[in-house]
Amino acid sequence: MDAQDSTSNPRGMAGWFDPGLPPRQQVLGFIYAKWAVGALRAAVEVKVPDALADGPRTVAEIAGTTGTDADALYRVLRAIAAAGVLEERADGRFALLPVSEGLVSDAEGGIRDMFLFASDPMLWRPYENVAHTLRTGEAAFVPAFGEPFYEYTKAHPDKAAVLDRAMLQNRYPGMDRIFDEFDFGRFRRIADVGGGRGHFLAELLRRHPGTTGVLVDQAHTVAEAKEVFDGSGLEDRVSVVPSDFFVGVPSGCDAYFVKNTLHNWDNDKALLILRSIRTAVGDTDARLLIVENLLRGPGEWDIGKLIDVESLAVLGGRERDRAEWNRLAGAAGFAPANEPVPGDVALLEYRPV
Numbered sequence: 001m002d003a004q005d006s007t008s009n010p011r012g013m014a015g016w017f018d019p020g021l022p023p024r025q026q027v028l029g030f031i032y033a034k035w036a037v038g039a040l041r042a043a044v045e046v047k048v049p050d051a052l053a054d055g056p057r058t059v060a061e062i063a064g065t066t067g068t069d070a071d072a073l074y075r076v077l078r079a080i081a082a083a084g085v086l087e088e089r090a091d092g093r094f095a096l097l098p099v100s101e102g103l104v105s106d107a108e109g110g111i112r113d114m115f116l117f118a119s120d121p122m123l124w125r126p127y128e129n130v131a132h133t134l135r136t137g138e139a140a141f142v143p144a145f146g147e148p149f150y151e152y153t154k155a156h157p158d159k160a161a162v163l164d165r166a167m168l169q170n171r172y173p174g175m176d177r178i179f180d181e182f183d184f185g186r187f188r189r190i191a192d193v194g195g196g197r198g199h200f201l202a203e204l205l206r207r208h209p210g211t212t213g214v215l216v217d218q219a220h221t222v223a224e225a226k227e228v229f230d231g232s233g234l235e236d237r238v239s240v241v242p243s244d245f246f247v248g249v250p251s252g253c254d255a256y257f258v259k260n261t262l263h264n265w266d267n268d269k270a271l272l273i274l275r276s277i278r279t280a281v282g283d284t285d286a287r288l289l290i291v292e293n294l295l296r297g298p299g300e301w302d303i304g305k306l307i308d309v310e311s312l313a314v315l316g317g318r319e320r321d322r323a324e325w326n327r328l329a330g331a332a333g334f335a336p337a338n339e340p341v342p343g344d345v346a347l348l349e350y351r352p353v
């Protein structure tokens, strides 16, 4: 078995250990990731991948395009190449590799915005003080930025834009499997609660021409939904409804899709969101469709267990296993209606009771 297999490696991230060190020191290999991410983030910020999009370039050429110091740039690029993200050629030119092509701006299937969000100080600085969260239970984001994450992004439009743009790229192979396997076509009207700018709702509507959709998110986020829907041909099939999901969500839908959103919140807050949905469902048979990491059991490798610490330290949120989801949904008045497989992103269907 490949030690770096992200889905089934029984020893977690053993591929990050440095076998060149004595066993008691090998965990220092995790620190290499910090060095690599810091260098790569800088290169992505100044758009080195864009400068290489049309082919290999010398450091002088890249420094000219990106407006950077050639010596510092060379050292950063050399480090990134050593880490396997760029190619450093014998003739002194640097080139993109398949793993760096997705870091070019607007690359098809790319993840530049997601990479910049995930390595942004918003998500980075809480990691400087996860011990605060351990000692107090409070998200480390709060002492670092003076307020909770979503209040901070509401007050800082530039940071909200970093988040919202990243969510357009919040897409993994597990999600494609869900789109392919789950029959969304059986619904007439689907609400995407906390649906960001509507990227997923647009894809659902495109795949299922018989459905209509309701995009539900904060006013400043749905204000940008026109970027997704204008000119898409879907304009007549979508309603955009700015709402605070703690207060209420629109009724009249036969499915309420909530993706990568409930994990942002602790059980008390997540329950409020689910109760808003349950109120909207009323006495209909509308379904609750939760898409989140579904945690595997004790001792098993699961990337969701690492994401859980980010949810905890940044947002005070949590990833959950099946029993936790069922308890939460049950408290809001929903019963399980399918049997998703843990260990990846999963769609949990619930019916109202």
Ligand SMILES: C[S@@+](CC[C@H](N)C(=O)[O-])C[C@H]1O[C@@H](n2cnc3c(N)ncnc32)[C@H](O)[C@@H]1O
Pocket (backbone or CB within 6 Å): 150, 167, 168, 170, 193, 194, 195, 196, 197, 216, 217, 218, 221, 243, 244, 245, 246, 258, 259, 260, 261, 264
């Ligand atoms: C992590 S994002 C997920 C976005 C999208 N569902 C996805 O998977 O890409 C969480 C979303 O919850 C929204 N949100 C946060 N607080 C909210 C509130 N009080 N009412 C409605 N939406 C809210 C955010 O604006 C954001 O779009």
